[in-house]
Amino acid sequence: MNEIKFQDRIDAEIKIEPKDWMPDAYRKHLIRQISQHAHSEIIGMQPEGNWITRAPSLRAKMILLAKVQDEAGHGLYLYSACETLGISREELVQQLHEGKAKYSSIFNYPTLSWADMGAVGWLVDGAAIVNQVSLQRTSYGPYSRGMVKICKEESFHQRQGYEIMAEMAKGTAEQKAMAQDALNRFWWPSIMMFGPQDSDSPRTGNAMKWKIKRQTNDALRQDFIDKTVGQAEVIGLTIPDPDLKWNDERQSYDFGEMNWEEFWNVVNGNGPCNKQRLAHHKKAHYEGKWVRDAAKAYTKKQELVAN
Amino acid sequence: MAENATVWEVFIQSKNGLAHKHVGNVHADDKVMALENARDLYTRRNEGSCIWVVKSEYIVSSETEDSEAFFDPSNDKMYRHPTFYTMPDGAKHI
Numbered sequence: 554m555n556e557i558k559f560q561d562r563i564d565a566e567i568k569i570e571p572k573d574w575m576p577d578a579y580r581k582h583l584i585r586q587i588s589q590h591a592h593s594e595i596i597g598m599q600p601e602g603n604w605i606t607r608a609p610s611l612r613a614k615m616i617l618l619a620k621v622q623d624e625a626g627h628g629l630y631l632y633s634a635c636e637t638l639g640i641s642r643e644e645l646v647q648q649l650h651e652g653k654a655k656y657s658s659i660f661n662y663p664t665l666s667w668a669d670m671g672a673v674g675w676l677v678d679g680a681a682i683v684n685q686v687s688l689q690r691t692s693y694g695p696y697s698r699g700m701v702k703i704c705k706e707e708s709f710h711q712r713q714g715y716e717i718m719a720e721m722a723k724g725t726a727e728q729k730a731m732a733q734d735a736l737n738r739f740w741w742p743s744i745m746m747f748g749p750q751d752s753d754s755p756r757t758g759n760a761m762k763w764k765i766k767r768q769t770n771d772a773l774r775q776d777f778i779d780k781t782v783g784q785a786e787v788i789g790l791t792i793p794d795p796d797l798k799w800n801d802e803r804q805s806y807d808f809g810e811m812n813w814e815e816f817w818n819v820v821n822g823n824g825p826c827n828k829q830r831l832a833h834h835k836k837a838h839y840e841g842k843w844v845r846d847a848a849k850a851y852t853k854k855q856e857l858v859a860n
Numbered sequence: 861m862a863e864n865a866t867v868w869e870v871f872i873q874s875k876n877g878l879a880h881k882h883v884g885n886v887h888a889d890d891k892v893m894a895l896e897n898a899r900d901l902y903t904r905r906n907e908g909s910c911i912w913v914v915k916s917e918y919i920v921s922s923e924t925e926d927s928e929a930f931f932d933p934s935n936d937k938m939y940r941h942p943t944f945y946t947m948p949d950g951a952k953h954i
């Protein structure tokens with residue numbers, strides 16, 4: 554009965570709020586998806602944080618700092634949304650540390666040159682935007698509101714990345730080569746950010762039925778590719794896919810096979826930076842413990858003084 | 861692991877003269893930290909001229925499930941709306 558009423562509300566596009574009845578599997582799916590999203594924002598600060606001290610100008614450094622700070626903010630919006638489902642921030646962090654919760658595999662790739670800051674902003678944030686724009690219409694109220702806020706801020710991220718790529722692409726031959734190399738390394742991982750093909754994505758059915766997801770992985774991936782190919786052409790860079798070709802009939806680009814073996818290998822912990830990313834997060838978390846303890850002790854003391 | 865810090869709900873007045881609007885929450889141990897965290901998280905782009913923070917535990921909410929019964933008393937009082945009344949033809953400024 555509850556379940557039928559719940560599905561009726563979903564079908565009528567009525568948002569589900571924290572205190573509403575929801576099926577256990579809906580709650581579990583949301584916790585997994587939102588926490589993975591939140592962890593991605595936070596772990597995603599690392600590959601970019603890597604270049605703050607080496608940004609090539611003061612302007613670039615200020616922009617990168619602001620962007621990394623935004624990622625922290627996005628992580629916090631998402632943790633807040635996730636906590637409304639009845640799980641604590643501590644549990645979420647613990648699940649990340651124990652490897653029970655995942656984050657986007659894209660952040661397990663290293664950022665080797667300054668051009669990678671361009672590629673990450675343009676492609677990784679670009680792919681995230683396509684996904685997040687679609688998620689603004691997700692059925693869970695707090696997640697949807699978080700997405701609206703994040704989308705408003707995300708466009709700056711993509712544009713600053715594209716600007717870096719555009720500038721390097723019209724720079725010296727060496728700079729252009731760096732930009733092309735960054736595109737070569739980040740293109741395939743970026744389009745794999747949308748997840749497995751629909752035929753291999755077992756959870757897509759429920760997620761679509763409950764309107765947690767509004768478009769399938771393949772539809773979102775195609776949308777991103779169609780938007781991005783022209784942008785690469787404008788700045789004179791080449792997408793590293795020999796099979797990429799405009800399909801007049803579909804009014805979309807056809808593209809080559811993705812390397813799913815590599816994808817699953819990285820998801821399962823064997824990417825170039827998996828260990829480093831998690832170790833760094835744990836270190837920062839434990840080294841910050843005394844600050845959290847001190848803040849608590851201070852509050853307690855203030856209460857004692859007041860009484 | 862340390863227990864969760866207190867959760868505070870955040871309300872922002874986007875500019876002088878407007879009402880404060882709920883935007884989300886922050887974790888903080890005391891009120892000064894709550895205000896500063898709210899500023900850092902929710903007003904990175906001039907979104908506000910004033911911030912309220914209040915501990916989440918102090919918010920009292922009506923239940924969504926009971927909303928029909930709860931708001932029922934106002935449903936049958938159409939005479940509270942100006943459109944309920946018939947105005948004579950030709951009457952102006954009313």
